[in-house]
Amino acid sequence: MANSSVAQGAQAPLEKEMARQQRLDEILSSYQGNEEELIPILQQVQQVFGYLPEPAMKKIAKFLKLPESTIFGVGTFYAQFKLVPSGRNIIRVCRGTACHVRGATGILGEVEKQLGIKPGESTSDLEYALEAIACFGSCALAPVMVIGNNVYGRMTPAKVKEVLANVGAER
């Protein structure tokens, strides 16, 4: 779905890698090892790593006693999961029906212009990622965009710059 290839990812320094491994072990130890837990595990791993690193997926496969292909299959099926590192600040633009009718195309175009990336891409410094999302359910305030858990309603192309500047300021 959203991704098609496994990350080739830059090699992290040894200590960082060790800390990550430890964090992964901690996550896994809070589960019992049932197949039912696969999606919650992937969600938690992605929350920590920002994406699903290949070694982590292999480890999850061992933990759940499932073929690696199953983990990969689930990881590629759902739009939420990313197999490559993505930008730290995820800018989500809604492309739902109400937003579409009220000018979402213009909002998305303006964000693309400001960030210089297309939906599904991240900026080269991995500061920003852009996603076009089906619907956030804030349709009465369409068009909307979402950064983190903040929903920005009644957007206009002119307001895009202002909202993006805010995210920059929060860094």
Added chain:
Amino acid sequence: MSFADIQKQAIAEWQALHDSRKPRILVGTATCGRAAGAEAVLAAIDKELREQNIDAIVIQVGCIGLCYAEPLVDIIKPGRPRICYGNVTPEIVAQLIEDYLVKDNPRPDLALGTIGDGGVDGIPNLFGLPVLKSQLRIVLRRCGFIDPTNINHYIANGGYSGLVKALAMKPEEIIEEVKKSGLRGRGGAGFPTGQKWEFCRKSPGEEKYIICNADEGDPGAFMNRSLLEGDPHSVLEGMLIGAYAIGAKEGYIYCRAEYPLALERLRIALKQLKEYQLIGDNILGSNFSFHLKIKEGAGAFVCGEETALMASIEGKRGMPRSRPPFPAVSGLWGKPTNINNVETWANVAAIMQRGASWYASYGTQGSKGTKTFSLVGKVERTGLIEVPFGITMRQIIYEIGGSILKGKRFKGVQTGGPSGGCLPPDFLDTPVDYDSLTSAGSIMGSGGMIVMDEDTCMVDMARFFISFTQLESCGKCIPCRWGTKQMLDILEDIVNGRGKPEDIELLQELAESIKDGSLCGLGQTAPNPVLTSIRYFRDEYKAHVEEKRCPALVCNALISYYIDPEKCQGCIICLRSCPAGAIKGGKRVIHVIDQDKCTKCGTCLDICPPRFNAVVKTSGERPAVPEEPVPISSAGKTRGGQQ
């Protein structure tokens, strides 16, 4: 603690709140409120109260549905009715606190209306206003009135009394009661709820499951989100009643990850239920035990389909399977399972609290009770509404919704989202119920209602919906996977001016094959928006295909921008702002758009000063304009627009 004691304690807390001598301030902080700036408003309230040294009770409530006027702040002074203020900003907060709380001037100029007994001079009764007058609140009756994170508020307002009543009945009697109420599934298909429960109850097997489908994926719909954020316990109570009636010991709520606040509210509600021992083993001393888990979706529209949803709960790819066997026989982990939508469960709680006959007194012959809709798109008053079945589209769009945005002409209303259809103005007087909408060629759906005006291109909308379903198709069955792709390709051709005369018939033929051949509801309904738009708006398709013209001036490939030489003042505003550098000309020289360079972004149209109004958007015709810029003086024309 017995339920009577819990109830007594809850009522005491609620009463104490109402009897308090302190002013109360209610802030709508559901997602829509937050999107409009409710958090800044909340911070401003805290700051002003502190600075003015006022002791007030601030409560965060859910959405009352008037999303167009968000952020909403309500103030209740002792002995006065509640006053609702709309479009509140931090600046307005400062004024309200100073003027109303300190100086006792209720500021009618800022108020939307009053709620409750007694009036305030110059402020209308909120529920008497056109936006609320024809609404009927059963499911949403507590949204915006209670603190959704406080179970006592729910209990004090009749909450969990339906469960207590149910536990004193036989499961079969509850199913009869639900049948008698006439409740039909609110997820879209409208299957009678009582009958569905009966199938699952009668299905052999000790282990049974119930599921709440909170994977509200229809783009343009947010009724379930709002309900979960504003009154989560009503859904949980419905589930507890259903579990007891069906004989399920375990249940799941599958909620989409795009709804973080709804998930948070559900988690809090579940925790409170456990604390009150209203969930778990031997609930309220009965033999009934029930455990509930919350599952977070991972972003797949197809998971709203029941068999795909169950696969997802099991930890698998969310792919549907063929039915039968139906979930009532073989569902989650092969066990009998009953799935209902968020709104259906909340209705169950209301029916058990107040009785089936009361519920069945609302609505029409075949559609009882009320339905929530998200009224959005090109309408003045967007928001969440709840209306009795049988109300007309006209009442919804013109009375509740106010009018079409910016006085434009109404073109159609989409119900049922990507599975539904768009109904033209001829259907404005159609009653809104399951059967009327189906015979009109659309469906009730889960409740998204998107209003479109003359500036909406129906072919573009059809393309939009098919591109959505095509992207969300899980890929398991070929009619859906490839059929939607083929339809999308044809529609892309049409909106890009490459349409062939036979394309319209080809679309219809493909649509029928996809409907007949697809495995699940996603594919079976995906062609509906295309079919209804061809049925009701064939002229627009023909204009695109035969004349390469987009009558609504939406499809980029078929429109052009020109500068009217009669009106252009040579002010260079558009020339300087054109991102493509496509405008030629200069100071006091009539501008010309280089059609080869123009990207049709519309910046020139937006930026041309209204007093000149010189940029024209057209489709299918080329107005007489010079090829190259001409100085205004040498053009020798009368300067109509000059000041």
